[in-house]
Structures are given as C-alpha cells and as structure tokens.
Amino acid sequence: MRRYLTDPEKYPQTRFDLVKEAVISGLVVLVLVVIASAALGVPYVKPLTIQQVATSEPVLFLQTAAHELDDTSAIAQYGPPYNNGTGSLQAIGSFHPQTLLGVTTPINPAQVDVLRPLSMAVPLDPALKPALSRWAAASRSQQDAWVNAYLQALSRASAAGSSVQVPMAADGPVPAMLSALRALGSGGLMSGALDRLNPVYRYDVAPSLLFLQGTALQQMAQKYDLLGGEWGIMHDELNYPGPWWLTPYTALYQIPPYSTSPAGDLMAAYSMLIILLLLLAIPFLPGVRELPNKLRVYRLVWRDWYHSVERGPGAATRSAQAEQRRQAT
Amino acid sequence: MSRRDHGSANWTAAVRKQAETFTWDMLLPTEQPIYVRSVVYSFGALTLGALVVVVLSGIVLAANGPFWWQTPGAGAFMRGIHYWGVQAFFFFMILHLTAQFFMGSWRLGRQGTWVLGVLSFAVSVVTAFTGYLSRGDFFSQWNQVQSKDAFNGAGIGGWFNVLNNGQIYGLHIAVLPAILIAMVSLHLLLVRRHGVVPPYPAENERLERGPAR
Numbered sequence: 347m348r349r350y351l352t353d354p355e356k357y358p359q360t361r362f363d364l365v366k367e368a369v370i371s372g373l374v375v376l377v378l379v380v381i382a383s384a385a386l387g388v389p390y391v392k393p394l395t396i397q398q399v400a401t402s403e404p405v406l407f408l409q410t411a412a413h414e415l416d417d418t419s420a421i422a423q424y425g426p427p428y429n430n431g432t433g434s435l436q437a438i439g440s441f442h443p444q445t446l447l448g449v450t451t452p453i454n455p456a457q458v459d460v461l462r463p464l465s466m467a468v469p470l471d472p473a474l475k476p477a478l479s480r481w482a483a484a485s486r487s488q489q490d491a492w493v494n495a496y497l498q499a500l501s502r503a504s505a506a507g508s509s510v511q512v513p514m515a516a517d518g519p520v521p522a523m524l525s526a527l528r529a530l531g532s533g534g535l536m537s538g539a540l541d542r543l544n545p546v547y548r549y550d551v552a553p554s555l556l557f558l559q560g561t562a563l564q565q566m567a568q569k570y571d572l573l574g575g576e577w578g579i580m581h582d583e584l585n586y587p588g589p590w591w592l593t594p595y596t597a598l599y600q601i602p603p604y605s606t607s608p609a610g611d612l613m614a615a616y617s618m619l620i621i622l623l624l625l626l627a628i629p630f631l632p633g634v635r636e637l638p639n640k641l642r643v644y645r646l647v648w649r650d651w652y653h654s655v656e657r658g659p660g661a662a663t664r665s666a667q668a669e670q671r672r673q674a675t
Numbered sequence: 676m677s678r679r680d681h682g683s684a685n686w687t688a689a690v691r692k693q694a695e696t697f698t699w700d701m702l703l704p705t706e707q708p709i710y711v712r713s714v715v716y717s718f719g720a721l722t723l724g725a726l727v728v729v730v731l732s733g734i735v736l737a738a739n740g741p742f743w744w745q746t747p748g749a750g751a752f753m754r755g756i757h758y759w760g761v762q763a764f765f766f767f768m769i770l771h772l773t774a775q776f777f778m779g780s781w782r783l784g785r786q787g788t789w790v791l792g793v794l795s796f797a798v799s800v801v802t803a804f805t806g807y808l809s810r811g812d813f814f815s816q817w818n819q820v821q822s823k824d825a826f827n828g829a830g831i832g833g834w835f836n837v838l839n840n841g842q843i844y845g846l847h848i849a850v851l852p853a854i855l856i857a858m859v860s861l862h863l864l865l866v867r868r869h870g871v872v873p874p875y876p877a878e879n880e881r882l883e884r885g886p887a888r
C-alpha cells in the first residue's frame with residue numbers, strides 16, 4: 347500500500363484540517379442555496395388536466411377521444427411496451443432493442459380511455475347503455491365508418507367556449523358516447539376513471555398522460571418553448587435553469603441524423619452510452635490519457651509548486667544535478 | 676496461519692486486509708503535501724457539500740409528501756433548497772471533473788477513482804432526471820411524455836416506466852440515492868487511500884526522469 351502514498355520525503359507536508367474543510371464547504375453551499383431559494387424561488391407550472399382540455403378545447407378533446415376509440419391514435423399504433431404496433435417502433439436496420447422486453451405495460455386505448463370510463467358512467471347516465479350496446483354489437487368496419495363520419499362532422503363543428511355543435515352525420519352511437527365522455531371530463535371525473543391500471547395503487551398515470559400526450563400537451567409546451575427542436579426538456583423552465591447537464595444529450599437532437607431520423611431517440615441513447623464508455627476509459631487509452639500532460643493546464647493548478655521547484659531556493663542545484671545525472675547515463 | 680486467512684484470492688480476506696491497513700489518519704489526514712494549494716481542491720468538497728444539502732432537503736421533502744412541496748410556503752421553500760442544491764451539485768461536479776481531467780488525476784494507480792467518479796456522474800444525471808419527473812407539475816408531465824419515447828426506443832422503457840409515478844419516485848428517493856451515496860463513499864475512500872495525486876514533474880525534474888507517465 348505504501349507505493350500509493352505520496353512520498354513525504356519528496357513532498358514536504360503542511361498542516362491540514364480536512365474536517366474543517368468539509369464543514370466549511372457544506373456551509374458555503376447551504377448558505378448559497380438558502381439565499382437562492384428565498385430570493386429566486388422555484389419553477390412551477392400547474393399540471394395540465396383532462397378537465398381543462400374537456401372544457402377549454404372541446405373539439406380537441408372529442409377528436410382525441412374519437413381517434414382513441416378507433417385505434418387510430420398515436421398510442422394505439424405505438425408498439426412496445428404498450429402494444430404490438432409499429433408506429434413508434436425505433437430501429438436501426440434490424441437492431442430494435444425496443445422489442446426486447448416485449449409489451450410490459452399493455453394499453454388498449456379504446457378500452458382504457460373511452461369504453462371503460464363510459465361503462466363506469468352508465469349508472470350516472472342510463473341513456474348511455476343503448477349507445478354502448480350498439481357500438482359493441484357493430485362490426486369493425488361499421489365502427490370505422492361511424493368514427494370517420496363523426497371526425498368529418500367534427501371538422502365542421504362550431505365551438506363557442508366550452509360548448510360544441512357537431513353537425514348531424516351517419517355516425518351511429520359515436521356522438522352520444524363521446525359527448526358523455528366529455529361530460530365526464532369536464533366534470534373532472536375522467537382521469538380518475540382512466541388511471542386505474544391497478545385500482546388500488548394508482549401511481550401509474552400512463553392512461554391519462556397518453557390521452558393528453560398528443561396535441562393538448564404539445565400546445566401547452568409550445569407556449570413555454572419546450573419542443574424538441576427548441577432544446578426540448580433541457581430548455582430553461584420559465585426563467586429558471588432546466589436540466590442543463592443534459593446539454594450534450596439534447597444537443598444531439600439539434601443535428602442530423604438524430605434530428606431527422608425516426609430512430610433518433612435510439613441513436614441518441616446509444617451515442618450517449620458510447621460517450622460514457624469513452625469517459626470511463628480515458629485513464630486507459632494511450633494518447634488520450636497523455637492529453638493533460640500535453641495541454642499543460644495543470645501548471646496553473648500547481649503553479650506555486652512549480653514556482654518553488656523551478657525557481658525557488660535550490661532549484662538551480664537540482665537542475666544541475668539532474669543534468670549531470672542525465673549526461674552520466 | 677493457514678492460507679485461507681491471507682490468500683488474496685479470498686475476497687473476504689482482501690476486504691479484511693483493507694480494513695487492517697486503512698487508518699483514520701488516511702481518512703482524515705492532519706497533513707497534506709505542500710502542492711495541495713489551489714481552489715480546485717475545493718471543488719470535490721463543494722460537490723460533496725451540495726450532495727449533503729440535496730440529500731437532507733430531499734429527506735424533508737419525502738417526509739412531508741408531494742402536496743406539501745407543491746404548496747407555496749415552507750414546502751416550496753424546501754423544494755427550492757433541494758432544486759438549487761442540485762444546481763450547485765452539478766455546477767461543482769462539472770468543475771471538479773474538468774479539473775481532475777486537466778490534472779490527469781487517474782495517474783499512479785488512481786484509475787478506479789476516476790471510474791467511480793464518472794459512474795457517480797452518470798447516476799447523478801439519472802437521479803436528477805427522475806427528480807424532474809417527480810415534481811408533479813406541467814414540466815414533469817411534459818418530460819414524462821417526451822422521455823418515454825427515448826427510454827422505449829433505447830429498449831429499457833419496458834422496465835423503466837416513466838409514466839409510472841410510483842416506480843420513478845421510488846427510484847428517485849431511495850434506490851438511486853443509495854447507489855449514488857455508495858459510489859461517492861467508495862470514491863472518497865479511494866481518494867484518501869491513495870493520497871492526493873502528485874503534480875506532473877517540473878521542468879527541471881523532467882530532464883532527470885523523462886516524460887511523465
């Protein structure tokens with residue numbers, strides 16, 4: 347073990363109190379942080395709720411719900427870990443680790459986001475029952491035709507504040523179902539009806555977030571300049587620093603191929619893994635590990651030391667002795 | 676004594692051997708070599724100070740729960756301490772990392788210290804990220820839906836489910852801090868065990884010893 351210890355013969359020692367050093371450092375940080383917290387506060391923006399979308403963006407709410415019902419939403423087509431779709435499956439050639447663990451959080455948006463909440467609402471709104479039975483009895487192509495007709499009608503809908511007038515169309519039970527769903531939403535009951543993948547421990551908010559994830563959250567994110575092309579998640583929050591230590595990672599998303607490829611996330615993740623491995627390997631890579639010696643920035647850190655060795659008392663003798671020994675060998 | 680007691684092949688014996696040779700004076704030295712005289716030597720200690728502030732404020736936050744820290748007043752103030760502590764932690768850690776790079780501090784058997792430092796950095800980033808997800812405001816929601824694609828695409832989303840607040844919060848307040856604290860402790864033990872890395876040879880010493888390792 348001795349070889350590890352700095353040689354006291356070579357390097358004179360000075361008195362040093364590590365405990366004092368540590369305590370002072372802790373106190374310095376504590377004081378800075380308490381001042382920052384008191385003077386600057388913390389970022390906080392109220393979360394977006396389904397209730398808000400149902401009341402202030404009724405057409406958006408109905409569109410989202412119609413796509414979920416028809417399995418044409420982004421999530422319905424997503425792929426692992428939610429289902430077996432391919433819509434958001436990222437692959438580089440035949441490399442697609444996304445499929446590795448399979449479907450671990452199965453989500454059937456039509457069921458979870460629309461049909462189940464509605465069946466839960468039947469006791470409150472018995473008129474829903476025939477509409478649901480009609481939907482359940484219909485063929486798949488009939489259901490698609492209804493939803494398409496409804497979406498077309500919806501595009502011509504007139505909305506005033508929180509009320510919408512959807513023109514008549516051959517859309518079967520869909521308008522009755524979705525306006526009942528919106529009633530659930532604007533009453534504030536919907537996320538409770540959605541987030542029950544486990545009815546007791548309701549920590550998994552996938553259903554409600556996945557309902558919001560499309561246009562609704564995007565619109566709100568745009569308001570705060572949070573979109574991916576605007577440095578996404580590391581963007582400052584309001585005027586507070588965001589997760590700026592993710593800069594090297596989010597920087598990747600600003601340049602091709604990461605910014606353009608549908609497998610951008612996959613590439614960025616594995617690029618970061620490679621960077622991490624390189625960082626770990628610095629002490630072992632010949633050439634790289636000699637860089638600090640070449641760059642000589644260390645002369646700033648130890649400038650007092652070099653000053654005393656190279657110019658202090660005895661420095662000239664030491665140089666001469668070294669020179670003599672060098673010539674002798 | 677039998678070979679079992681001292682054989683280095685036996686890891687329990689190796690641990691015991693470490694315990695025998697590691698002294699309190701190594702851990703808390705009363706002397707340092709004379710070249711230890713620069714502000715860069717405080718960066719590690721400041722990083723550690725920030726980590727302590729973050730852990731202690733985090734304990735207070737966890738003890739009081741999400742509603743408390745989302746309510747203006749004492750809860751928000753404590754969240755501020757936690758948040759700004761994290762800012763300080765990363766700020767000092769990056770200064771520390773940069774300085775250690777330019778000092779070539781992995782020299783003379785200190786590679787393990789560097790490796791543990793880098794791993795601590797990586798774990799810190801994941802820990803801080805799960806913290807952002809646990810705040811419970813709009814930014815959390817946005818980061819959840821955005822980052823799910825990244826984790827899913829990378830192949831770990833099937834286990835690391837950012838939409839599951841229970842899992843992410845548990846990782847943030849227990850699992851990841853435990854790993855981080857263990858790594859930092861080992862990092863510090865190694866620093867103390869090896870002693871502070873000596874400077875690269877001075878110009879007049881180089882004549883004698885040739886280029887530094």
Ligand code: HEM
Pocket residue numbers: 715716717718719720722723726768771772775780781785788789791792793795796799859862863866869870871872
């Ligand atoms: C969790 C964060 C970290 C903490 C709390 C921490 C703490 C410390 C402390 C207190 C020291 C001794 C004093 C000093 O030289 O500054 C030290 C030394 C060291 N740290 Fe860290 N560190 C952390 C992260 C890192 C990282 C990210 C790296 C590099 C990638 C790193 C590399 C080193 C090295 C190589 C030394 C040895 C310096 C020597 O022997 O002179 N550390 N660390």
